[in-house]
Amino acid sequence: MRTWFRNVGLAVSTIARSMYVTLHTFVQSYVRRPFTAYFQYPERPVPIRPRYRGFHRFDLTTCIGCDKCARACPVDCIYIEKEKAPPPLKGFVIKGFKIDYTKCMFCALCVDPCPVDCLFMSSTYDLSTYSRDGCIVDFAKLPLDVAWGQDTLNPTAVQESKRITLPVWTKQAPAASGTPADGSTSEGSGGKPGAPSEGRS
Ligand code: SF4
Numbered sequence: 001m002r003t004w005f006r007n008v009g010l011a012v013s014t015i016a017r018s019m020y021v022t023l024h025t026f027v028q029s030y031v032r033r034p035f036t037a038y039f040q041y042p043e044r045p046v047p048i049r050p051r052y053r054g055f056h057r058f059d060l061t062t063c064i065g066c067d068k069c070a071r072a073c074p075v076d077c078i079y080i081e082k083e084k085a086p087p088p089l090k091g092f093v094i095k096g097f098k099i100d101y102t103k104c105m106f107c108a109l110c111v112d113p114c115p116v117d118c119l120f121m122s123s124t125y126d127l128s129t130y131s132r133d134g135c136i137v138d139f140a141k142l143p144l145d146v147a148w149g150q151d152t153l154n155p156t157a158v159q160e161s162k163r164i165t166l167p168v169w170t171k172q173a174p175a176a177s178g179t180p181a182d183g184s185t186s187e188g189s190g191g192k193p194g195a196p197s198e199g200r201s
């Protein structure tokens with residue numbers, strides 16, 4: 001008989017404890033404000049962690065077309081189009097640098113092998129597109145500031161890049177005055193995007 005009462009008491013206390021958790025959560029949902037009250041996207045976007053891996057940042061003016069990033073990608077979603085640079089230039093001219101975001105899993109394995117640090121994961125996490133084709137982003141056809149993450153990777157810029165047949169920047173032959181072989185100008189920081197756009201059709 002005593003065991004029976006103990007089991008009844010245990011059952012009642014267990015139910016009471018679990019109901020308290022339910023009641024507490026129920027009340028809390030009224031006390032605290034909803035998630036959307038804190039972060040009203042896009043005016044007040046959700047803060048992200050410093051090492052967040054968002055859409056890539058790519059510097060066309062620095063890339064040497066070594067293919068190391070494409071080889072490191074486990075899902076083969078980086079497509080690089082390049083051709084030998086005409087003399088007196090050395091190396092390659094990048095004609096296209098596409099990343100297929102329908103396949104990319106944001107692992108960042110493509111970033112570390114880059115010998116010239118021109119590929120990074122950015123903090124951009126939103127890329128709406130007008131079509132599925134918009135998920136394939138050709139960073140060589142995007143404006144340099146957008147590709148390098150100084151401007152939003154927006155669907156309009158991506159859509160506009162689909163109409164461009166040539167890369168927005170190409171290597172220039174060195175001038176007699178001692179202009180750098182990559183044709184970069186003093187605009188922008190450290191030769192990073194901000195340089196004039198060329199090659200648009
Ligand atoms: S983040 Fe990963 S999956 Fe995406 S392009 Fe880089 S290596 Fe490939």
Ligand code: SF4
Nearest residue numbers: 063064066067069114
């Ligand atoms: S590893 Fe870097 S330099 Fe080489 S192709 Fe990729 S982005 Fe360009």
